[in-house]
Amino acid sequence: MNWLTNIIRPRIQxxxxxxxxxxxxxxxxxACEGMLFHRxxxxxxxxxxxxxxxxxxxxKERLALLFDGGQYEKMDIPDVPFDPLKFKDRKKYxxxxxxxxxxxxxxxxxxxxxxTIKGQPAVIAAFNFxxxxxxxxxxxxxxxxxxxxxxxxxRSALIIIPASGGARMQESVxxxxxxxxxxIAVEMVKENHLPYIxxxxxxxxxxxxxxFAMVGDIHIAEPGATIGFAGRRVIQETVxxxxxxxxxxxxxxxxxxxxxxxxxxxxxxxxxxxxLDLLMNKKRTPSAPKSEQEAA
Amino acid sequence: MNQLDFEKxxxxxxxxxxxxxxxxxxxxxxxxAEEVERMTAKADRLLQSTYSKLTPAQKVQVARHQNRxxxxxxxxxxxxxxxxxxGDRNFAEDHALIGGLGRFNGxxxxxxxxxxxxxxxxxxKHNFGMTRPEGYRKAQRLLAMADQFQIPVITLxxxxxxxxxxxxxxxxxxxxxxxxxxSCLRTHVPIISVVIGEGGSGGAIAIATANKVFMLEHSIxxxxxxxxxxxxxxRSGEHxxxxxxxxxxxxxxxxxxxxxxxxxxxxxxxAHRYRTETIHNVGIKIQAALDELSDWDKDKxxxxxxxxxxxxxxxx
Numbered sequence: 001m002n003w004l005t006n007i008i009r010p011r012i013q014x015x016x017x018x019x020x021x022x023x024x025x026x027x028x029x030x031a032c033e034g035m036l037f038h039r040x041x042x043x044x045x046x047x048x049x050x051x052x053x054x055x056x057x058x059x060k061e062r063l064a065l066l067f068d069g070g071q072y073e074k075m076d077i078p079d080v081p082f083d084p085l086k087f088k089d090r091k092k093y094x095x096x097x098x099x100x101x102x103x104x105x106x107x108x109x110x111x112x113x114x115x116t117i118k119g120q121p122a123v124i125a126a127f128n129f130x131x132x133x134x135x136x137x138x139x140x141x142x143x144x145x146x147x148x149x150x151x152x153x154x155r156s157a158l159i160i161i162p163a164s165g166g167a168r169m170q171e172s173v174x175x176x177x178x179x180x181x182x183x184i185a186v187e188m189v190k191e192n193h194l195p196y197i198x199x200x201x202x203x204x205x206x207x208x209x210x211x212f213a214m215v216g217d218i219h220i221a222e223p224g225a226t227i228g229f230a231g232r233r234v235i236q237e238t239v240x241x242x243x244x245x246x247x248x249x250x251x252x253x254x255x256x257x258x259x260x261x262x263x264x265x266x267x268x269x270x271x272x273x274x275x276l277d278l279l280m281n282k283k284r285t286p287s288a289p290k291s292e293q294e295a296a
Numbered sequence: 297m298n299q300l301d302f303e304k305x306x307x308x309x310x311x312x313x314x315x316x317x318x319x320x321x322x323x324x325x326x327x328x329a330e331e332v333e334r335m336t337a338k339a340d341r342l343l344q345s346t347y348s349k350l351t352p353a354q355k356v357q358v359a360r361h362q363n364r365x366x367x368x369x370x371x372x373x374x375x376x377x378x379x380x381x382x383g384d385r386n387f388a389e390d391h392a393l394i395g396g397l398g399r400f401n402g403x404x405x406x407x408x409x410x411x412x413x414x415x416x417x418x419x420x421k422h423n424f425g426m427t428r429p430e431g432y433r434k435a436q437r438l439l440a441m442a443d444q445f446q447i448p449v450i451t452l453x454x455x456x457x458x459x460x461x462x463x464x465x466x467x468x469x470x471x472x473x474x475x476x477x478x479s480c481l482r483t484h485v486p487i488i489s490v491v492i493g494e495g496g497s498g499g500a501i502a503i504a505t506a507n508k509v510f511m512l513e514h515s516i517x518x519x520x521x522x523x524x525x526x527x528x529x530x531r532s533g534e535h536x537x538x539x540x541x542x543x544x545x546x547x548x549x550x551x552x553x554x555x556x557x558x559x560x561x562x563x564x565x566x567a568h569r570y571r572t573e574t575i576h577n578v579g580i581k582i583q584a585a586l587d588e589l590s591d592w593d594k595d596k597x598x599x600x601x602x603x604x605x606x607x608x609x610x611x612x
Binding site: 080081084085087088089090137138139141142145167169170171172173174175176177178179180181183184187206207209210211212213214215227228229230231234235238239241243247248252256257258 | 458459460461462464465466467468469470471473474475477478480481482497498501502505517518519520525528529530535538539542543544545550553555602605606608609610611
């Protein structure tokens with residue numbers, strides 16, 4: 001074996017051999033294992049068209065689905081001190097952060113955007129799960145504060161969309177302090193009588209679920225999303241009892257009184273829009289009576 | 297036996313001293329009193345040198361020491377007429393978190409905190425200080441009561457974390473913690489928190505969103521236990537010592553980042569050796585904090601607490 005066989009031959013082969021179908025055109029549904037064609041999946045808001053399983057969706061696609069006409073204005077997320085604890089595990093946190101930034105093109109695990117939903121002004125703060133598991137550190141906390149301030153300034157509703165494993169361990173107690181901090185942020189929105197809606201997506205756990213995510217005026221969850229405080233494995237190891245299959249799913253939380261509604265992704269724009277309209281547009285011209293509408 | 301490995305040389309010396317004292321009527325001519333004195337001085341020096349350079353991992357051990365004074369010990373020493381108030385009025389009484397009215401240096405106060413228990417039976421009763429949703433909902437109820445009657449609140453934090461169990465999840469552990477933090481933030485009377493042992497993550501901050509937050513010298517406060525952190529980030533629990541250091545969980549670390557207001561000294565040798573002295577130090581600090589906040593009006597108290605927590609992560 002030498003550089004000829006190692007490098008040149010594969011290159012030549014790749015030139016002469018017919019190109020295979022790229023993997024990313026088709027993918028398997030995590031739940032039913034049905035094959036999904038990428039274009040059909042995208043047109044179905046990343047929901048499996050065989051079984052209805054909600055696959056993860058990028059923040060960009062998510063925002064396009066929620067805002068009217070897919071139109072919105074992105075806001076910069078604020079700067080915070082960089083790795084103040086100088087955290088190091090097997091790798092330096094500062095390196096991890098830099099790598100993740102260059103890999104994702106994001107500054108941290110949060111995107112803030114504003115626009116309208118069914119005509120009502122809304123600020124959305126959405127977690128990027130692809131950025132260190134959507135974990136909450138100072139940057140995420142500061143972004144939520146900024147989103148809340150923007151909602152108040154522009155008399156908009158605040159919608160936060162967690163997709164997060166919880167606190168960012170590498171920021172230790174600073175990440176813990178984001179729990180009260182984010183609660184203060186949403187408290188300010190409430191004091192201004194503006195709606196604060198939480199859209200719980202997969203996953204919402206740990207310090208994220210135990211702070212701003214559970215004090216919304218309205219809690220909406222996506223079907224099948226994992227929502228809970230302690231992880232399933234931790235609970236099994238602690239209490240050593242069998243847990244039901246649907247433990248900590250959105251539907252389970254609905255049955256236990258923790259969320260208001262479980263809404264399929266394709267209907268989120270409509271449902272959230274209606275709620276905002278009801279809360280922010282309290283008087284409107286009555287529609288024609290139902291009977292007349294049907295006749296027409 | 298609950299011995300700390302790094303205290304072994306001291307404990308051995310102390311054992312020898314006790315033995316010597318026991319044979320004080322020995323007739324071999326050796327001056328036992330002198331020897332005892334010499335060895336006691338040596339033990340003191342050893343203790344001092346050990347405790348002046350405890351590693352973070354050692355502090356974790358000290359913070360969890362079973363002889364360390366727990367919630368109930370503080371009540372006995374510091375609070376008169378303590379009247380525990382039970383139940384969340386919805387589902388159950390949670391013995392992991394105790395709360396009630398009492399008098400601290402003559403002043404009516406609401407005291408809330410986790411109790412870990414000190415023997416097998418009481419540990420089980422108190423669920424090792426791991427609070428369920430009902431405990432946090434009881435805390436919310438008592439915070440509202442303190443607000444209603446304008447009574448300052450003292451919270452003593454000592455928990456490995458909120459209880460991870462099926463029932464706790466079903467009854468909304470996350471919501472209970474979140475609402476407990478929210479209740480702290482809405483309370484118009486001073487809240488003084490002291491981390492007396494372990495400040496375990498969400499389970500701790502739920503009752504520690506306070507105007508003044510103090511930590512005992514060898515207590516710890518962290519977003520995750522060193523063991524948990526090691527198993528996730530190092531993929532092995534064996535790295536708990538490294539995790540303890542990386543997490544910056546000691547009182548000294550938190551003070552250096554201004555995440556707490558102050559450190560309360562423990563006598564050399566730790567709270568588990570000098571229980572009453574430690575509790576006394578805590579009492580002095582709480583009184584000083586109450587004095588400082590005594591003439592603040594209710595809006596200033598809420599505003600101060602908010603501003604304090606809003607800056608964490610921004611200015612560090």
